Amino acid sequence: MTEEVLKDEKTPKYDPSILPDMLPAYYKRLFPHKPFYRWLSYGLSEANIFANREFSYTLHDDIYIRYRCYDTQSELENDICSTCPHKIDIGAVMNTKPKNFRTTSTAMQPVQRELVFDIDMDDYNDVRTCCTGSTVCLKCWKFMALAARLLDAALREDFGFEHILWVFSGRRGVHGWVCDHDARHLDSRGRSSVAEYLQISSNVTVNGAVVARVQIGERMHHSIRRALKFIEPLFEEIVLEDQNLFGDVNGVNKLLAMIPDDMARKDVEAYLKKTNSDGSNSRTVWTSFVRYVNSLRTGAASIWTRKLKNIIEEIQLGILYPRLDINVTKGMNHLLKSPFCIHPGTGKVCVPFNCNVAAKFDPTTVPTISQLLQEINAFDDKSKSKENGEEEKSRIKDYKKTGMFKGVVVFEEFLRKLESSLKTKAIDISDQTMEF
Amino acid sequence: MDFRRKSRARTVRKPEFENLEIQYPHNVALYRMPPTEDIKIHEFEELALERLKVLRIFEQASSKSLRFLSDEWKEFVNAELSREGLKGYLRLCTNSSANPSTDNTKYEHELQARRRDYISHFILRLAYCRTEELKRWFVTREMELFKYKFSSMSSADIKHFLELNKLEYSPLSEAQKDSVKDGLYESTVGQSISKIELLDFYKVHFTQVLDLVRSRRCYLNGGFAYVNTHDFVSIIAVLQLNEIEHGLQSAQKLIREVEADERIFHLLKSLHTSYTGKDYALSKQGNVPPESLDQLSKKSFPICMRNCHEYLRSNHHLKHGGRMQYGLFLKGIGVSLEDSLRFFREEFTKKIDAEQFAKRYEYNIYHNYGKKGSMISYTPYSCLKIIQENPVQDDCRGCPYKTSDTSALKVKLASYGLSSTHVQEVINYVTKGHYQLACGKYFQIMHESPVELGVHHPNQYFEESQNLMGNRTAKKAANISQRKPLKRGASDNSKTLDADEDDELWNIAETQESTYNSQQAEKSAWDEDLDLTAIDC
Numbered sequence: 001m002t003e004e005v006l007k008d009e010k011t012p013k014y015d016p017s018i019l020p021d022m023l024p025a026y027y028k029r030l031f032p033h034k035p036f037y038r039w040l041s042y043g044l045s046e047a048n049i050f051a052n053r054e055f056s057y058t059l060h061d062d063i064y065i066r067y068r069c070y071d072t073q074s075e076l077e078n079d080i081c082s083t084c085p086h087k088i089d090i091g092a093v094m095n096t097k098p099k100n101f102r103t104t105s106t107a108m109q110p111v112q113r114e115l116v117f118d119i120d121m122d123d124y125n126d127v128r129t130c131c132t133g134s135t136v137c138l139k140c141w142k143f144m145a146l147a148a149r150l151l152d153a154a155l156r157e158d159f160g161f162e163h164i165l166w167v168f169s170g171r172r173g174v175h176g177w178v179c180d181h182d183a184r185h186l187d188s189r190g191r192s193s194v195a196e197y198l199q200i201s202s203n204v205t206v207n208g209a210v211v212a213r214v215q216i217g218e219r220m221h222h223s224i225r226r227a228l229k230f231i232e233p234l235f236e237e238i239v240l241e242d243q244n245l246f247g248d249v250n251g252v253n254k255l256l257a258m259i260p261d262d263m264a265r266k267d268v269e270a271y272l273k274k275t276n277s278d279g280s281n282s283r284t285v286w287t288s289f290v291r292y293v294n295s296l297r298t299g300a301a302s303i304w305t306r307k308l309k310n311i312i313e314e315i316q317l318g319i320l321y322p323r324l325d326i327n328v329t330k331g332m333n334h335l336l337k338s339p340f341c342i343h344p345g346t347g348k349v350c351v352p353f354n355c356n357v358a359a360k361f362d363p364t365t366v367p368t369i370s371q372l373l374q375e376i377n378a379f380d381d382k383s384k385s386k387e388n389g390e391e392e393k394s395r396i397k398d399y400k401k402t403g404m405f406k407g408v409v410v411f412e413e414f415l416r417k418l419e420s421s422l423k424t425k426a427i428d429i430s431d432q433t434m435e436f
Numbered sequence: 437m438d439f440r441r442k443s444r445a446r447t448v449r450k451p452e453f454e455n456l457e458i459q460y461p462h463n464v465a466l467y468r469m470p471p472t473e474d475i476k477i478h479e480f481e482e483l484a485l486e487r488l489k490v491l492r493i494f495e496q497a498s499s500k501s502l503r504f505l506s507d508e509w510k511e512f513v514n515a516e517l518s519r520e521g522l523k524g525y526l527r528l529c530t531n532s533s534a535n536p537s538t539d540n541t542k543y544e545h546e547l548q549a550r551r552r553d554y555i556s557h558f559i560l561r562l563a564y565c566r567t568e569e570l571k572r573w574f575v576t577r578e579m580e581l582f583k584y585k586f587s588s589m590s591s592a593d594i595k596h597f598l599e600l601n602k603l604e605y606s607p608l609s610e611a612q613k614d615s616v617k618d619g620l621y622e623s624t625v626g627q628s629i630s631k632i633e634l635l636d637f638y639k640v641h642f643t644q645v646l647d648l649v650r651s652r653r654c655y656l657n658g659g660f661a662y663v664n665t666h667d668f669v670s671i672i673a674v675l676q677l678n679e680i681e682h683g684l685q686s687a688q689k690l691i692r693e694v695e696a697d698e699r700i701f702h703l704l705k706s707l708h709t710s711y712t713g714k715d716y717a718l719s720k721q722g723n724v725p726p727e728s729l730d731q732l733s734k735k736s737f738p739i740c741m742r743n744c745h746e747y748l749r750s751n752h753h754l755k756h757g758g759r760m761q762y763g764l765f766l767k768g769i770g771v772s773l774e775d776s777l778r779f780f781r782e783e784f785t786k787k788i789d790a791e792q793f794a795k796r797y798e799y800n801i802y803h804n805y806g807k808k809g810s811m812i813s814y815t816p817y818s819c820l821k822i823i824q825e826n827p828v829q830d831d832c833r834g835c836p837y838k839t840s841d842t843s844a845l846k847v848k849l850a851s852y853g854l855s856s857t858h859v860q861e862v863i864n865y866v867t868k869g870h871y872q873l874a875c876g877k878y879f880q881i882m883h884e885s886p887v888e889l890g891v892h893h894p895n896q897y898f899e900e901s902q903n904l905m906g907n908r909t910a911k912k913a914a915n916i917s918q919r920k921p922l923k924r925g926a927s928d929n930s931k932t933l934d935a936d937e938d939d940e941l942w943n944i945a946e947t948q949e950s951t952y953n954s955q956q957a958e959k960s961a962w963d964e965d966l967d968l969t970a971i972d973c
Contacts, residue, residue: 157657157658158656158657159658160657182659190643192650193647193650196651197649197650197656219621219623219625222619222655
């Protein structure tokens with residue numbers, strides 16, 4: 001721990017160059033090893049469920065090591081503390097111990113693995129104006145919050161999944177981990193189907209730009225109807241106000257590009273120009289657009305009553321519906337960053353958040369490793385002075401003394417529900433087999 | 437003793453008949469248990485080739501981008517099945533079932549068809565279990581066949597099928613259906629609301645209908661999908677898919693034992709690339725003089741052959757593989773032996789002297805026309821065979837869509853006069869590995885025709901091209917035809933046949949010759965130096 005970090009009473013700035021010096025303390029005192037183990041051991045409900053899990057580490061200088069596996073919590077904890085990886089990835093549970101992959105007679109294959117989702121703000125760059133590149137603010141975070149809530153509802157209602165962990169990915173995205181037994185045992189065809197079910201837009205190129213296009217078709221599928229229930233109330237706030245997406249000529253062109261018919265597009269363009277709505281502000285542009293479409297789609301038979309019948313809804317979905325990285329979900333073996341890692345770029349902890357109140361989660365105030373260590377030290381100093389210089393063996397886990405606390409609480413709540421359901425299942429099974 | 441009352445008019449049934457009925461009780465089978473009867477080796481081969489033809493038809497239908505099970509798709513498949521004489525399969529697929537009590541012989545044919553279908557499936561498993569690519573091809577085609585058959589079944593048939601295969605699926609009760617009816621109306625794609633009221637719905641775990649889930653075609657709730665009878669095929673399809681994949685894996689483990697038998701080994705190994713289409717060994721009309729080849733190559737040759745022609749013209753040489761590929765193609769389009777000799781001699785002697793040509797290359801050309809050596813007139817290479825070739829530098833053969841790198845191909849296509857949009861259209865297929873589709877696109881562009889040709893043979897390309905340009909007139913109008921006589925060693929006499937009177941004779945003779953040729957080709961396939969049908973699996 002360098003002196004410079006401790007100097008400031010204010011929030012210390014994260015300096016990536018000293019990350020390697022901070023990680024040892026982080027892993028020793030802050031990383032929640034026991035809950036982490038409780039999660040991945042799943043109550044040891046299946047044989048070798050923990051021992052055959054693959055972990056991979058990214059070390060300094062981007063050195064990458066795979067096929068790590070452990071038999072117990074302390075093995076895992078000790079290895080993490082001694083290796084101090086810059087990033088930990090969680091892989092699948094294999095049919096053999098991952099470290100033995102070269103020596104097994106049969107090919108090593110994944111047996112189970114959480115169903116995972118990755119949503120990155122980068123994929124929304126065409127529809128956000130508040131930030132660019134790797135920055136994120138409360139305004140554009142709303143896209144993420146909406147995406148997480150929507151997916152969460154779909155996974156629970158349509159697929160019957162219950163144990164879903166949503167994690168902030170450290171910079172500008174979210175990961176979703178579905179940990180139900182059935183989800184873990186889905187094969188790649190199953191994952192691919194779920195992913196495609198949840199992916200309703202396709203990217204088309206219009207005049208050199210990529211546009212996310214949605215087609216609703218004759219009847220609106222219930223999942224799309226539900227998605228609209230989430231999206232419609234927020235469209236004005238997010239797209240028209242916060243992002244002011246149609247507030248200039250470029251923006252209006254973006255709106256026009258979302259109309260999948262050349263003639264119709266020209267008509268709308270002309271109408272918007274005529275009513276002086278182009279380039280004024282998003283709200284007036286949108287209101288004009290909606291007025292125009294509504295008058296036509298309830299009128300005489302035309303493209304507006306057929307192909308473009310649902311164009312307003314399709315545009316709203318195209319902008320706000322979750323944009324998943326479908327390849328992450330499809331692969332059973334895809335190594336995904338573990339919760340509670342430190343993001344090397346921002347220094348922030350990949351902390352779980354409660355999806356139901358996702359809108360209240362603030363990515364800009366997620367603590368960095370520098371902050372956390374400072375908080376710990378401050379706490380230590382305080383307790384030392386209280387106890388007359390004797391170091392009291394703290395019975396409160398360190399991570400509960402810091403800004404990380406909320407994230408850990410969310411995690412533990414998730415674990416509680418998971419373990420309770422595993423117990424119920426175990427009881428059911430033993431009831432059936434009449435074993436004591 | 438079977439005492440039959442004379443008053444009852446009972447149809448006489450052979451005992452094997454009853455046996456067949458028990459063994460093959462339904463048009464649609466899941467192929468769970470391998471057949472146990474003995475069959476002769478030639479029936480083994482026959483059944484295999486027959487099924488292969490069927491599967492190839494499905495492949496062609498999909499390469500024509502017809503929507504699976506649409507009316508156009510069914511029309512095409514049915515037409516091809518009857519054209520190729522695959523009536524048994526046609527009936528199985530369209531469920532034009534015969535009532536056993538009224539039409540005995542028809543019913544017997546149907547049982548036979550079921551038997552052939554059943555056994556041939558297992559034979560093909562042996563041929564297609566070797567590599568991942570073969571397995572995938574086989575599984576895709578078999579699933580198309582299965583879904584087609586299944587979709588033609590009536591609800592009574594479906595019920596019978598479920599019983600036979602001990603599948604426990606029962607439809608929702610009225611009350612159950614009522615509780616989810618909004619979801620059903622909203623989310624069941626492909627059925628009108630009135631139909632939804634009438635149809636039976638089944639509640640199954642979503643993992644059983646992944647196809648429906650992925651395309652959002654059904655109501656999904658709490659992990660369960662609500663599926664109507666029409667989509668029920670998806671569920672059973674999964675069972676069939678698993679069955680076949682499992683079967684292929686088992687076959688793969690046992691294949692070595694099976695291959696111990698030489699006869700079976702040879703057949704299985706060459707099956708996938710064996711050519712089951714039209715035999716272009718003979719060209720029917722018009723002598724094509726070598727002088728017209730320059731023009732023809734630009735208008736009616738696919739680029740593999742145009743390449744060879746241009747290479748030959750500029751380098752005055754072709755290596756063995758190229759000579760085989762191009763020489764046989766020329767034979768197929770109607771270049772006579774003398775003309776072929778003349779053509780090659782003219783080119784080659786620009787670099788070497790006539791004596792060398794006679795010594796080194798003439799024999800080969802005679803050989804191709806069946807005039808020397810094994811006296812077999814070889815069949816020109818199909819696309820499949822050509823695509824499989826791996827030419828090296830300076831070896832002008834193989835499929836240019838595959839062997840040329842994209843930039844060289846772009847330059848070449850542009851030099852043939854294609855606009856950059858057109859070049860891109862062709863390249864799009866090439867980059868995805870769809871060489872034959874790229875060729876079909878080239879055909880479409882060159883002929884400015886809406887016809888999307890499913891190219892499977894260079895000579896077919898040529899023929900279609902000539903047809904389109906009105907040069908190849910119908911058989912009736914032909915007044916000169918070049919025929920190679922059936923007898924070995926007989927010299928070539930061009931006969932002038934009056935088209936009207938001898939059409940039938942012509943057909944008979946041609947069928948005989950093509951069967952003879954393909955048999956010979958099959959036998960000679962294992963010649964060390966002229967291996968036409970061997971492939972590396």
